[in-house]
Amino acid sequence: MSQNKITTLFGIEYPIIQAGMVWASGWKLASAVSNAGGLGIIGAGSMYPEVLKKHIEKCKNATNKPFAVNVPLLYPDIDKIMEIIIAEGVRIVFTSAGNPKTWTKHLQEHGIKVVHVVSSVKFALKSQEAGVDAVVAEGFEAGGHNGRDETTTFTLIPMVKEQLNIPLIAAGGIATGRGMLAAMVLGADAVQVGSRFVATPEASSHQNFKEMVVKAKEGDTQLTLKELAPVRLLKNKFFENIQELYTKNPSKEQLIELLGRARAKKGMFEGDLEEGELEIGQISGLIHEIKPAAKIVEEILQEFEEAKQEVINY
Structure with a gap:
């Protein structure tokens, strides 16, 4: 797969980004995805500052590849979280649930790439105005906290692409290579995958939850x-x-x-x-097995190439 705006921006091999999910995205999952050539993300939303520090340290020991930290901006200890991220030398931060103007410039002054997660064209443009390096546009299909407008990924991505000048990452309902191809045809430069990575041995979520996802x-x-x-x-x-x-x-x-x-x-x-x-x-209905994160990345890439070839041959 050739390099594009996102792989170049983050210094990664493949435009596959693991979502920063509460109670699922610890250092084990983040390092596994990064080692597989994607971008792993530690989800700080379920971590006290001292816990996040330990996860960053362990992630640095487990991979020499780029990884990121996701920070919900409504976090009560946000100042401490940002201090730790800067002190530990994290190079990429995904922010969500708040105003991107608050922290973007400060993080960028410390050499950190900043990506903001949005669920609408309006907030994608506000993020671009705030100076972020890229945007994640997340459709209504996504798990966890979501947009009120119920705009689907299939609709949201081309609408955002039409008005955005910076790199665009698609999220919501993407767990396969075919889903990745569809998102990129619609205008995304990369995909963010969440639910599929919950059903992995490396996810920090409970085995009971993983098994319920597989049965969904x-x-x-x-x-x-x-x-x-x-x-x-x-x-x-x-x-x-x-x-x-x-x-x-x-x-x-x-x-x-x-x-x-x-x-x-x-x-x-x-x-x-x-x-x-x-x-x-919603994509949980298409997840049938708990398998290693590296295997998921490999299968997504393989299916992506096969699906692309099918489209070329139409």
Whole structure:
């Protein structure tokens, strides 16, 4: 595969980026994806500053390839997180859930490439104005926290591409080589893959959660809790409790009370499949096996080349 804007920007071999997912994206997964030629990402959203520091140190020991850290900008200890990232010499940061103007220039002054995750054309343009090096445009199919407008990846990518001048990474519903080819035909320079990498031995999420992802079928996930922060969840007892509460026209406070604290940790990290919050994408219906991250990268690339050849031969 020839080099393009994203592989050149990050110094990686293939335009495959592993998403920074809470409770799944520790140093083991990030280093495995980076060693396979993609860009691994440590997800700081579920880490205290001192925990993130240890993950960065271990990742540096496990790979000599580029890797990144994903930082939700709503993080309470954001100053400490950024201090650690700079001190540890991380070269690439993906920001999300906040205003990219706040940290982009500061990180770039320390030689760090900055990418911001968005779910709309409006916020892609705001990110470009803030000076980011690239944008991740994430469609409604994606797992975890999501856009309120429910714009699908297939629609969002060409709309963003039409107006953006900087490199574009597609995310949401991409887990295969055919999905990668489709995204790049629509205008993406690379793809960000999340859910597929949850079902790996290297993901830090609980085995119970991984097995439930593998068993998921089409229609087993749904976007909910829009009044708080839209999140796509596997349907379980907790999800059904949310749906039951919605029949009573709940206040925002009642939804917050039901959600409680550490609900995602309980589900994805501790393996409580009944009462936990299980964040995963719609593409989970196409994930049938837990397999090593390097094997997933290899299979995506192989299928991408085969699909590209099929299109050429039409």
